[in-house]
Amino acid sequence: MSDEFLMLSVKNGDLDKAAIIYGRYKKKLYQFFFHRNYGDKEASADHVQQVFYRLIKYRNSYKEEASFNTWLYSIASNIRYQDIKEKQRMNVGLTDYKIPESYDHINDEHQALHQALKTLPETHREILMMSKFLDMKYDEIATINGCSVGVVKTRVFRAMQALRETYFKINQL
Amino acid sequence: MKKEEIEQLLAEYVTGKISAQNRLLLENLLANDPALKQEADEMVALWQMMDNTIVDGNDDEQFYNMLHISKQNENSGKIINLKSKAWLYAAAAAVCIIMFFAGRFTAAPVEVIKYKTLIVKQAAPAPLQQQVVKIAPLAITPKLPAKVKPKAKVEEPSALAQQLRSVYVSERIDAIGKLSTKKTLSKDELKLLELALNEDPNPNVRLMVINSMRPLINIDGAQQVLISGLSRQNNLLVQSLLVDVLVETKSKEAIPQMLALLDNKNTDVIIQNKIRGGIESFIN
16 A cells, blocks of 8 residues: 555544554654754654654645655654744754764664764755655655755765765774 | 766665666666775665664654544544534524524514505596586566576586596597497587597597597598697697598698698607608699
8 A cells, every 4th residue: 555545544534544654654754853853862753753643633634646755744844843943942052952872873883874964964964864764756855945856866976975985984983 | 978977876776766777877887887886885885774773762652542542533523523614604503593582582672563555446536517507698688677587508418428528548438439430420529529639638539539530531520620639639649640531531621730730840750751741642
């Protein structure tokens, strides 16, 4: 069953299908938020729950012809945007938002990769996260970012190139 | 191949979104460039490593609790769908009805004014009786005693004259119909018809007079009756019929009246044309 079919079922009242979507996307979304939230584990888990809460609450806004990944990304980016605004309202700077070493890495290699991801420019990292964790197609990413598919591919390549260089630098230390 | 194109192919290759054709193309390139191949392989390894960098920290129980609550709300919503706008309309209608009846019973009584239409059947008024009083010339009878006064002779109007003065049009037409059946008309009857032709307010009665006089036009005085009515008609139809009858009979006595009508600016063009035609027929 495709994600779009599952989401339409949820929209039509079959809420059990939301559990299947949750199973497919919970880890990807967690990773997406984890890398976007500077490694804040609790905030990432909370954001994942919020995504699925909104997915059920606003299920009627899902359109049949729309891509599920794009719709899910719009929810996720809204949640993150609202979180940033909330933090700013509470006078918490983005630098203070970092919670160093509060996450559990499997090993040093993974920790090095995470550190390398953090060094990427915001635009490159965002595109990488969209492609990797939300399984979005290049044309979907291009539409959201308002650029051509070629630009998206070039950014993905540059991001991977920078990630590789940084990763090996961290490992050599 | 340009550098940008190779980069885009590598991006597709690393992310696993490369088509079979492009894969073949890239693999040929990589086979000829070991350094590029090593770079591509390391990127693929990093891409795959990203899947397992972090332990899943999701709280599944929280999600399933939320899902359970949502399902409960969904089921309760099915019994009474509060989100449906139809309920809002129904509630608004119920409130309006209740307020309407509550208002009727609590408001101060308003005096109700009822209107009725009454039709009064009035009896037909009695026909006007014209009494012609003829006073005999005073004879010089000095010998008569002063107390003796000459007796006034009162002529009773005929039944037809009474009928012609009726307020009902049908009765007046009936009276004219009776006159038209006669073979000849007396002077009094001609006067009655003249009076009706010139004074009757109803054009149908006047038309009836003209039609009834058509067969009797050769009677002495009949043409004069019609001619007298020529200048007094204000109805186009009556005037037209009158001209027609006079032209038919070729009444030369009517020519001065017709010429007067022709000169009159208020005379209708149709009548004027008829008169012109009639006069020409007289001349010819």
